[in-house]
Amino acid sequence: MRIEIWADVVCAWAYIGKRRLEAALADPALDGVPVEVVWRPFRIDPTAPAQAVPIEEMYRDPMVDAALSRCAPDLSPAENRVRVSEIAAEEGLGPRWGAAWRADTHDAHRLLALAFEHDGAARQDAVAERVMKAHFIEGRDISDREVLVAIAAEAGFADGVALLDAGAGEDTVTELLLTGKARGVATSPTIVVGDRALAGAQPAEVIRDFLLQGGRRRELPEEVERLRYAESLLDQRDPLGALVLLRPLLDEHGDDRNVRMLAARAYFTSAQLGRARTTLEGLVADSPDDSYARHLLGRTLQRQGLTAEAAPHLSMAAAMTPDFA
Incomplete structure (x- = not known):
C-alpha cells in the first residue's frame, strides 16, 4: 500500500501527523501490510521570502493568516499555535517546541523529492524527519543551504547537496505541486491512499481505520x-x-x-x-x-x-x- 503525505514541512500539523501515522502503522491491525510512505510537496506559505525572517515578524503580518489557515483551516492562527504546542507535547515532540524562522521551503521540498527519486521512500522519510525536527525543535533556518547540507548528511543522503546545487528537482517539485492541486489537495497534511484522501492530522486510530479501508485507483496510462x-x-x-x-x-x-x-x-x-x-x-x-x-x-x-x-x-x-x- 502506497501512502502519500501531501504536506508542507513548515506546517506543524504535518509533523504531528507524521507521529500519528507512525502510531497508526504500529497498530497490530496493520501487521503484515506492506507499506510505502511517500512525501509530496504542498506550500502553505508560497510568499515566504527567499531570505528567512524571524517567525515573530510573520505573526505580525495579517497577510500571512490566510496562508496559515491552509495548515489548520478550522482554527485561527493564534488558536492554532496554542493548540499545536499542546498536541506536540502530547505526541512527544520536544522538549523544546516552536519554529524560529519564516522560511521558504522550496529547496527542502526539492531535497525530499530527490531523496525519494535516488534512494527511495525510507531515505525520504528520514530526510522529512530531519527537516521538520530542524525547523520545529532545533529552531534552524531550513531555507539556508548550509542547514540543508547538514540535514542531508544526518539523514544519510549526502549526495542530495550536489543534486540541489545542480538544480535537480526543480521540475519535479513544480509538477508535483500542480498535481496535488489538480487532485484537490487543499490542506496540509493530506494523506492519500489510492483514490481516497484524509485531510488533516487526524488521531492515530482514525488514520488506522482509514488505512484499513485501503483505496483503489484506476490505473491509467x-x-x-x-x-x-x-x-x-x-x-x-x-x-x-x-x-x-x-x-x-x-x-x-x-x-x-x-x-x-x-x-x-x-x-x-x-x-x-x-x-x-x-x-x-x-x-x-x-x-x-x-x-x-x-x-x-x-x-x-x-x-x-x-x-x-x-x-x-x-x-x-x-x-x-x-x-x-
Whole structure:
C-alpha cells in the first residue's frame, strides 16, 4: 500500500501527523501490510521570502493568516499555535517546541523529492524527519543551504547537496505541486491512499481505520492521467499550471487532438493569443466541422482585434451548434 503525505514541512500539523501515522502503522491491525510512505510537496506559505525572517515578524503580518489557515483551516492562527504546542507535547515532540524562522521551503521540498527519486521512500522519510525536527525543535533556518547540507548528511543522503546545487528537482517539485492541486489537495497534511484522501492530522486510530479501508485507483496510462490533471487545473482557472503539465505531452504527443485542444484552451485563457490562434487554425484545418474549435478560433481573432476574420468562424460555429450563437 502506497501512502502519500501531501504536506508542507513548515506546517506543524504535518509533523504531528507524521507521529500519528507512525502510531497508526504500529497498530497490530496493520501487521503484515506492506507499506510505502511517500512525501509530496504542498506550500502553505508560497510568499515566504527567499531570505528567512524571524517567525515573530510573520505573526505580525495579517497577510500571512490566510496562508496559515491552509495548515489548520478550522482554527485561527493564534488558536492554532496554542493548540499545536499542546498536541506536540502530547505526541512527544520536544522538549523544546516552536519554529524560529519564516522560511521558504522550496529547496527542502526539492531535497525530499530527490531523496525519494535516488534512494527511495525510507531515505525520504528520514530526510522529512530531519527537516521538520530542524525547523520545529532545533529552531534552524531550513531555507539556508548550509542547514540543508547538514540535514542531508544526518539523514544519510549526502549526495542530495550536489543534486540541489545542480538544480535537480526543480521540475519535479513544480509538477508535483500542480498535481496535488489538480487532485484537490487543499490542506496540509493530506494523506492519500489510492483514490481516497484524509485531510488533516487526524488521531492515530482514525488514520488506522482509514488505512484499513485501503483505496483503489484506476490505473491509467501516464499521459492520460497527465492530460486529466492539466484539464483539472484549467477548470480551476490555472491555465499556466495546465500548460506546465501539458509540456511533455506537447513534446511527445503534439499531434494528438485532445492535447492540442487543451493547449489551445489554456493559451486562450492565459491570453497567449498568438499561440492559441496558431493551434486553433491547425485544429480547424484538420476538422472543419469541429464547431467548438471554430468558435474558439473566432473568439481568439476577436480578442486580437481581427473582427472581420473572426466573423465567418463565429457564424459557422453558431450554425453547427446554436449554443454558440
